[in-house]
Amino acid sequence: MFILSCFRVKAYILTCSLVFLQTYRRNTMSDLTAKIQKLKKEKNAIILAHNYQRAEIQDIADYVGDSIELSRKAMHEEDAKIIVFCAVDFMAQSAAILNPTKKVLLPTLGARCPMAQMLTTDEIKRAKKKYPGAPVVLYVNTLAEAKAECDVCCTSANVVEVVNSLNSETVLFGPDRNLAKYAAHKTGKKVISIPEHGFCPTHLLFQPEDVTVQKQQHPKAEVMAHPECSMEMQKIADFIGSTSKMCRYAKEADATEFIVGTEDGILHRLRKENPTKRFYLAYEGAVCPNMKLTTLDRLYASLKEEKHIVKVPKNASAKARRSLERMFLVN
Numbered sequence: 001m002f003i004l005s006c007f008r009v010k011a012y013i014l015t016c017s018l019v020f021l022q023t024y025r026r027n028t029m030s031d032l033t034a035k036i037q038k039l040k041k042e043k044n045a046i047i048l049a050h051n052y053q054r055a056e057i058q059d060i061a062d063y064v065g066d067s068i069e070l071s072r073k074a075m076h077e078e079d080a081k082i083i084v085f086c087a088v089d090f091m092a093q094s095a096a097i098l099n100p101t102k103k104v105l106l107p108t109l110g111a112r113c114p115m116a117q118m119l120t121t122d123e124i125k126r127a128k129k130k131y132p133g134a135p136v137v138l139y140v141n142t143l144a145e146a147k148a149e150c151d152v153c154c155t156s157a158n159v160v161e162v163v164n165s166l167n168s169e170t171v172l173f174g175p176d177r178n179l180a181k182y183a184a185h186k187t188g189k190k191v192i193s194i195p196e197h198g199f200c201p202t203h204l205l206f207q208p209e210d211v212t213v214q215k216q217q218h219p220k221a222e223v224m225a226h227p228e229c230s231m232e233m234q235k236i237a238d239f240i241g242s243t244s245k246m247c248r249y250a251k252e253a254d255a256t257e258f259i260v261g262t263e264d265g266i267l268h269r270l271r272k273e274n275p276t277k278r279f280y281l282a283y284e285g286a287v288c289p290n291m292k293l294t295t296l297d298r299l300y301a302s303l304k305e306e307k308h309i310v311k312v313p314k315n316a317s318a319k320a321r322r323s324l325e326r327m328f329l330v331n
């Protein structure tokens, strides 16, 4: 009897602590949200957030989207003086390149896409020598110096149109080998990966076996996959597309259940926009740690102190801009 009472007291204390912590976190978050909103008005700033950002970052953003949508939004932004780019390095760099009169802030300096680091300019130069005359298409997930060496950029939303627009049956493509394979499959062209094995560490985690298990639990669910997933994953998907294309597909499809093959941050938007539909991550651990580095605290500090301004070397910036603009001419 005594032991049971002790156990109940302990359980009660634990529950109270948890409730206290949750309430404290909620209050802190709403305090921060209010402070950021105020600061945003005072400083004439807008907040752009990628579909993989934390829920609270997506909720406070003026605009949430995939990489091409965010680039367009940044490029056409006229009124704001500051663009706070809640995403990873290469996306914020593109914004700074496309709209150089704005102050672009990346709230967390360490938010770097590892895939974008996988392609060096030397590697591009070597590939150009090996395949003279073959145009170079680079995924926007690259740094400005690499973009400066290519003919045209693309995103997962327009890769097929970009590769098809080129008057060549052989194309050099980097750094994502899975996106290269997707483009080859869709266009029938020879798409050579540079480097040979560039990949996204987060999308690498998705395995068809996990989808099989999910399918047993949710037999009516449709499978959506990002083209950064392996070909095995792409083969079993009902829909393949960029993050925003997935959001559009989920909204328009008759299906009410979806197994999602991309980073877990997208679930927030999918569930918010489709409250009657159900979404299951194909693999629970598919988190991009770099995307998750942006927190409300860091966003607030960055905007308050106007710190972590994205700077792109002038020479690289002008050439990279040309490659991005060529992409926009296609789609």
Ligand code: 13P
Pocket: 051, 065, 066, 067, 068, 141, 155, 156, 157, 200, 226, 228, 241, 242, 243, 244
């Ligand atoms: P989207 O352009 O589809 O949003 O993809 C960006 C990205 O980094 C995927 O990992």
Ligand code: SF4
Pocket: 088, 113, 114, 115, 116, 141, 200, 201, 202, 203, 228, 263, 288, 290, 291
């Ligand atoms: Fe880069 Fe992959 Fe993260 Fe996208 S999900 S930002 S490709 S590491």
